[in-house]
Amino acid sequence: MTTSHLHHSPEVSALPLALPALAALLVFTSPGAATQAAKSAAKPDAAQAGNVEEGRQAFARHGCNACHGSEGKGSPQPLVGGPPIGPPPIPYRAFTRYVRLPTGQMPPFNTQAVPDAELVDIYAFLESQPLRADTATPTGNAENGKRLYVNYGCYECHGRVGQGSTQTGGSQIGPPPIPFSWFAKYVRHPLGQMPPYTAKAAPDSELADIYAFLMSVPVPPDAKDIPLLNQ
Amino acid sequence: MKDRVRSMAKPRKSSVDRRTFLKNTAAGAAALVAKPGVSKAGPLEEPGSAPPPGSSEAGSAVPSNIDVQTVDRSGSDFMLDVIKSLGIEYVCANPGSSFRGLHESVINYGGNKNPEFITCCHEESSVAMGHGYAKIEYKPLAVFAHGTVGLQHASMALYNAWCDRVPVYMVIGNILDATKRVNSVEWVHSVQDAVAMVRDYTKWDDMPVSLPHFAESAIRAYKIAMTPPTLPVVLVADGELQENPIPDHLNLTIPRLNLASPPQGDSGAVEEAARLLVAAENPVIIADRVARTAAGFKHLVELAEALQAPVIDQAGRLNFPTRHPLNQSERARELISSADVILGLENQDLWGALHFFPDQLSRTSRPITKSGMKLIRITAVDLYSKSNYQDFQRFADADVDIAADGEATLPSLTEAVRRQLNSDRQRACEDRGVKLAAAHQQALERARNAATYGWDASPISTARASAELWNEIKGYDWSVVGALTMFNRWPLRLWNFDKHYQYIGNQGGQGVGYNLPASVGAALANRKYGRLSVSVQGDGDFMYAPGVLWTAAHHHIPLLTLMHNNRAYHQEVMEVQVIANRHSRGLDRVGIGTTLVDPDISYVKIAQGMGVHAEGPISDPGELGPALRRAIEVVKSGEPALVDVLTQPR
Numbered sequence: 001m002t003t004s005h006l007h008h009s010p011e012v013s014a015l016p017l018a019l020p021a022l023a024a025l026l027v028f029t030s031p032g033a034a035t036q037a038a039k040s041a042a043k044p045d046a047a048q049a050g051n052v053e054e055g056r057q058a059f060a061r062h063g064c065n066a067c068h069g070s071e072g073k074g075s076p077q078p079l080v081g082g083p084p085i086g087p088p089p090i091p092y093r094a095f096t097r098y099v100r101l102p103t104g105q106m107p108p109f110n111t112q113a114v115p116d117a118e119l120v121d122i123y124a125f126l127e128s129q130p131l132r133a134d135t136a137t138p139t140g141n142a143e144n145g146k147r148l149y150v151n152y153g154c155y156e157c158h159g160r161v162g163q164g165s166t167q168t169g170g171s172q173i174g175p176p177p178i179p180f181s182w183f184a185k186y187v188r189h190p191l192g193q194m195p196p197y198t199a200k201a202a203p204d205s206e207l208a209d210i211y212a213f214l215m216s217v218p219v220p221p222d223a224k225d226i227p228l229l230n231q
Numbered sequence: 232m233k234d235r236v237r238s239m240a241k242p243r244k245s246s247v248d249r250r251t252f253l254k255n256t257a258a259g260a261a262a263l264v265a266k267p268g269v270s271k272a273g274p275l276e277e278p279g280s281a282p283p284p285g286s287s288e289a290g291s292a293v294p295s296n297i298d299v300q301t302v303d304r305s306g307s308d309f310m311l312d313v314i315k316s317l318g319i320e321y322v323c324a325n326p327g328s329s330f331r332g333l334h335e336s337v338i339n340y341g342g343n344k345n346p347e348f349i350t351c352c353h354e355e356s357s358v359a360m361g362h363g364y365a366k367i368e369y370k371p372l373a374v375f376a377h378g379t380v381g382l383q384h385a386s387m388a389l390y391n392a393w394c395d396r397v398p399v400y401m402v403i404g405n406i407l408d409a410t411k412r413v414n415s416v417e418w419v420h421s422v423q424d425a426v427a428m429v430r431d432y433t434k435w436d437d438m439p440v441s442l443p444h445f446a447e448s449a450i451r452a453y454k455i456a457m458t459p460p461t462l463p464v465v466l467v468a469d470g471e472l473q474e475n476p477i478p479d480h481l482n483l484t485i486p487r488l489n490l491a492s493p494p495q496g497d498s499g500a501v502e503e504a505a506r507l508l509v510a511a512e513n514p515v516i517i518a519d520r521v522a523r524t525a526a527g528f529k530h531l532v533e534l535a536e537a538l539q540a541p542v543i544d545q546a547g548r549l550n551f552p553t554r555h556p557l558n559q560s561e562r563a564r565e566l567i568s569s570a571d572v573i574l575g576l577e578n579q580d581l582w583g584a585l586h587f588f589p590d591q592l593s594r595t596s597r598p599i600t601k602s603g604m605k606l607i608r609i610t611a612v613d614l615y616s617k618s619n620y621q622d623f624q625r626f627a628d629a630d631v632d633i634a635a636d637g638e639a640t641l642p643s644l645t646e647a648v649r650r651q652l653n654s655d656r657q658r659a660c661e662d663r664g665v666k667l668a669a670a671h672q673q674a675l676e677r678a679r680n681a682a683t684y685g686w687d688a689s690p691i692s693t694a695r696a697s698a699e700l701w702n703e704i705k706g707y708d709w710s711v712v713g714a715l716t717m718f719n720r721w722p723l724r725l726w727n728f729d730k731h732y733q734y735i736g737n738q739g740g741q742g743v744g745y746n747l748p749a750s751v752g753a754a755l756a757n758r759k760y761g762r763l764s765v766s767v768q769g770d771g772d773f774m775y776a777p778g779v780l781w782t783a784a785h786h787h788i789p790l791l792t793l794m795h796n797n798r799a800y801h802q803e804v805m806e807v808q809v810i811a812n813r814h815s816r817g818l819d820r821v822g823i824g825t826t827l828v829d830p831d832i833s834y835v836k837i838a839q840g841m842g843v844h845a846e847g848p849i850s851d852p853g854e855l856g857p858a859l860r861r862a863i864e865v866v867k868s869g870e871p872a873l874v875d876v877l878t879q880p881r
Contacts, residue, residue: 101680108673153808153818156801156880163685163692165881167719168805172684193589195812220686223679228698229725230679231705 050124058118059125062109072126074134078185082106083178086129090175094219095123103164103172134181140212149210152202157194162214169193174217183211307332307473308340309442309483310402313449314373315345316485319400321364321755322346323357324375329404329420332473333375346373349755349786351748352778354381358388358463359745360752360779361399363712365392366548366735367756369524371400371456378405378425378467386429387742392463393432394579394622395547395739396520396612398456399463406470407438417470426465431619434462442472442483450486458491459611459636461523493639496609500633501640504574504607505647507631509656511572511605514540517563517584520547520637520736521576521609527638528552528731531576534645537652539664540574541566546715546723547579549734554675554727556668561678561724568599574607575627577637579739581608582625592813609644611636622740678724690877691852693795697721699852700793703859704765712753713746713766714738717802718795719881722767732762743800744775747792751783754790754871763866764790768873770827770834771800777837783871784842791866793859794834794875796848799826801880838873847875 059065059072067082068074075081088095096119099109114122129135149155149162158164162174169192176183184207187197202210223229310333314322322337324330337348349372351357357374364372376385382403392399406412406421426436435455439445445468452464477483496504508514516535522528531550535542541559542551543566551558559566567573567585575581585606588596606629613634616623633640652660682694697718705726714737715722728734735753738745747768754764773794783790804825811818822828831848838845844865849855855876862872 097680101677103677103681103684108677110673151819153804153821156805156808159685159688159692159879159881160690161685161688163688163694163879164681165693165719166681166724167716167881170881172681174684191589193591195809196591197812198815200815201812201817220683223676223683226683226686226698228695228702229682231702 050120050122050127052121052125052128054118055121055123055125055128058114059122062114062118062122064122067106071129073129073132074182079182079189079191083182084132084135085179086126087131087135088123088126090177090215091219092120092123094175094177095119097219097222098177102177104177135179137180137211137215138208140208140210140215142209142212142216145206145209145211145213145216148202148206149213152197152206152210154210161217174214175219176211176214180208180211183207302476304340305332305336305474305476306442306445307336307468309477310445310449310468310473311336311341313446313485314402315341317400317449317453317488319346319371319373320368321349321372322375323349323351323360323372323752325351325354325357325381327375327377327381327404327420328416329377329379329381329406329470330375330402330468330473331404332470333402333404333468336473349782351782353748353776354384355388355744356748356751356776356779356782358385358392358399358401359748360755360782361401362388362392362395362397362738362745363735363749363752363754364756365397365399365461366395366749367710367712367732367753371398371453372752374399374401376401376403377420378403379420379422382425382429382465387740387744388748389429389463389465390432390620391738391740391742391745393434393620393740395736396460396462396523396577397739398461400453400456401433401463401465402468403465404470404473405438405467408469408471411471425467429463429465431617432463432622433465434460434615436465436467438467438469439472440469442477442481445472446483446485450488453488454491459493459523459639460615462615493636494611494614494634495643496633496635496640498643500631501643502647502651504609504631504633505644505651507572507605507607508538508540508574509648509651511540511570512659513566513570514538514572514574515566515570516540516542516574516576517545517567517578517581518542518550518576518637519545519578520550521641522548522550522731523636523638525731527641530638530641530645534641534648537645537648537660539660539667541667543567543584544723545578545584546720546734547577547736547739549728549731549736550576552727552729553723554729556671557664558671559667559674561674562670564599568601570600570604572605572607573600575609575629576641577610577612578608578627579622580624581606581627585627590809605630607631607633609633609635609637609640675724682721682725685879687852688879689850689852690797690879691850691855692879693719693881694721694725695852696793696795696855696876696878697725699855700765700767700859701726703856703863704763704791707763707863708761709733709763709765710753710757711735711766712757712764712790713750713768715767717769717881718767732757743772746772748776748779748782750792751779751788751790751871754783754788755786758788758869763863766790766792767795768792770794770796770798770832773834774827774832778841780838780843780871780873781841787869788871789866789869790871791859791862792838792871792873794847794873795878796834796875797878797880798828798831799880801825804880834873834875844870844872845875847873848877849875850877 068085072086074084157168157170158173164170164172190196354376361372361374376382403425405425406417412418412421437448439448452466456464535557542557543563544551544560585600586596587599608629685692686695710732711734716737750766757764807821807825811821835845835847846858849858858874862874865872
């Protein structure tokens with residue numbers, strides 16, 4: 001007859017992010033097709049042209065290391081501070097978009113705070129970091145992940161393409177702004193309102209598929225390019 | 232000393248009572264058929280000689296007073312005079328024999344105008360219509376219902392209104408005198424204490440035993456309902472009192488309605504609250520139902536601007552313009568956690584806003600506020616509380632607690648703030664305002680950015696549906712007459728709400744079945760102002776009492792309904808999932824009992840079947856705008872219209 005309490009809390013934003021989590025790249029393992037495609041689109045010329053050393057300095061100068069650790073290794077306390085982001089697996093466009101207008105707990109950095117040129121350098125610096133276990137992405141089947149994403153009810157709070165919802169508390173996770181290691185940890189032991197998924201309910205291999213699906217979600221157009229969102 | 236307004240009621244020419252009349256009518260008719268030529272002047276019935284009510288003999292009693300079968304006016308006419316004196320525009324009701332006297336008085340004696348009888352299909356709809364109407368009009372309409380089955384149907388809607396602090400004025404029929412109940416139906420529709428079942432969530436009730444008593448109690452009930460905290464009231468109109476002729480000796484008068492002034496906060500406490508707010512470096516205002524009227528909306532802007540303090544609008548009502556630079560609703564967590572002084576205004580759940588309490592197996596909570604934060608709380612709810620139902624929420628430990636109407640207290644609080652602001656504090660406020668303005672713009676950009684995710688998805692994202700709707704209505708004088716919580720609050724995040732009537736908040740008690748009838752009721756109130764009423768309608772809520780769509784069509788109530796059709800009681804899908812996850816039992820069956828599929832419901836056919844323009848279901852976002860435009864043309868012609876949209880869950 002009546003609805004019970006809502007999943008609405010100041011802390012329900014599921015993922016304690018500070019910078020866009022950039023899941024590790026697929027050279028580490030055999031990448032799923034969708035994730036590989038995402039990687040292919042990840043590095044526009046601007047990003048490739050970044051200066052690694054300038055990026056290292058900018059990363060420190062703007063305080064990114066306060067949450068993400070030096071060289072983007074992430075917070076020493078998993079799921080609490082900033083996730084590891086070196087190297088960044090998500091496209092440069094998604095990276096810049098998240099930095100400018102983050103959907104998690106990270107404070108926004110506009111172009112006055114971090115000019116585009118410096119962001120290019122930071123991205124290049126992060127890309128230069130060696131792949132580690134906590135930034136690697138396992139092989140995943142995006143198609144199967146899409147099916148599992150619905151079957152496991154992820155869409156209920158996060159929307160069918162991972163767009164997120166403030167009402168449910170489900171974060172924007174399509175594409176996911178955290179590496180797979182954090183994604184998996186959070187699914188097992190969420191800190192907010194999200195119900196935990198044990199390995200019995202959702203095996204690791206299936207989490208990889210779901211992650212691959214989320215990585216395959218295209219980055220949407222910018223709001224400024226959508227007239228309906230500018231009135 | 233109050234003036235008293237003399238009633239239009241006049242002495243009656245007969246004093247036959249209505250139950251005698253009923254029996255006489257039936258028996259007389261039978262006798263006349265059976266025995267043509269029988270004298271109209273039959274013997275008077277002896278007291279106690281009548282057959283038991285409902286018995287087979289009741290219809291064959293020897294007629295008495297058969298020569299007096301009509302009366303010029305009965306008690307219900309006077310009752311209507313009283314109701315008219317309250318300025319009540321509408322009566323929402325299903326027809327019901329226990330108030331047939333009042334019904335007939337409304338449509339004939341009263342000319343079916345002020346009040347006009349609005350035909351409803353469920354008592355829950357009647358009350359919810361009154362609920363929605365009151366939030367636009369700031370006063371109640373009347374609801375008639377049976378004292379038994381009608382009130383039972385209406386009870387959940389009354390609870391919603393109670394939790395939402397909305398005045399609902401309900402008049403219910405009953406026959407208290409057991410010897411006057413004609414048949415079994417009147418027995419099962421009679422009750423010793425009709426209001427008992429809803430007394431825990433109504434503010435006041437009475438069961439008048441005479442017409443003068445009715446007059447006083449009717450005026451008193453209205454005043455009590457309208458005095459903050461505004462809440463539902465119930466009046467019992469006894470069937471005998473309705474239908475018996477008005478006794479000749481009665482000199483009936485109607486007390487004058489003179490509403491009580493809303494209670495304002497104690498001046499000393501208000502000064503102390505102002506002192507804390509002025510001295511604060513990071514004050515935060517959290518408003519929920521403080522803007523009872525447009526005046527509250529204006530007063531809150533004045534207070535916020537005097538302090539240059541951020542406002543978090545919890546939107547139990549529209550308390551604050553969404554595009555005002557001090558509207559910081561999108562930054563609630565961040566601001567609350569850094570606040571040194573928080574002012575809570577008519578909050579349903581202030582404790583909940585200040586704490587983190589995840590819905591996990593271990594139910595533990597922690598404050599999100601910083602140590603030493605001072606809490607000021609102003610609410611009229613403390614002036615009238617009950618204990619059984621737990622709508623009063625968890626205890627918020629306030630440093631300054633003011634039991635008073637928030638809206639009425641705001642002007643004196645603002646004045647005290649202005650008085651206490653010296654030049655240094657004034658400058659600090661101005662500096663804060665500059666930063667908040669920038670943060671507001673950034674929050675708007677973030678909301679727009681968030682809206683882009685899933686922009687072209689099908690089912691249609693709630694953000695996209697919201698943007699398409701805004702694009703079509705923004706050129707009109709519009710009013711959102713349904714709740715927006717389940718629509719991810721997108722309109723409140725993206726649209727420009729700058730008038731109080733542009734949003735009426737939610738259902739209060741989270742009782743499903745509110746939104747559709749409340750929207751129709753609020754649209755009824757908006758009709759005379761020529762506003763474009765718009766509602767986002769959940770499918771689960773729709774199915775409780777869809778008959779109110781017929782009411783909208785029948786009474787030509789213009790309303791644009793956008794179906795938020797996610798084919799589920801989606802909140803409950805998530806709730807069941809929480810438990811299934813907790814047990815690691817898999818999620819493949821959480822749709823059992825929570826989804827509305829197989830078959831998919833055709834809201835279009837339902838609406839069309841009730842005479843409402845409808846189209847859909849629409850799953851292609853590109854088709855939504857044109858469909859909305861066509862529907863708006865229908866609404867502009869004075870009729871309801873519905874667009875069924877297949878949407879993302881939230």
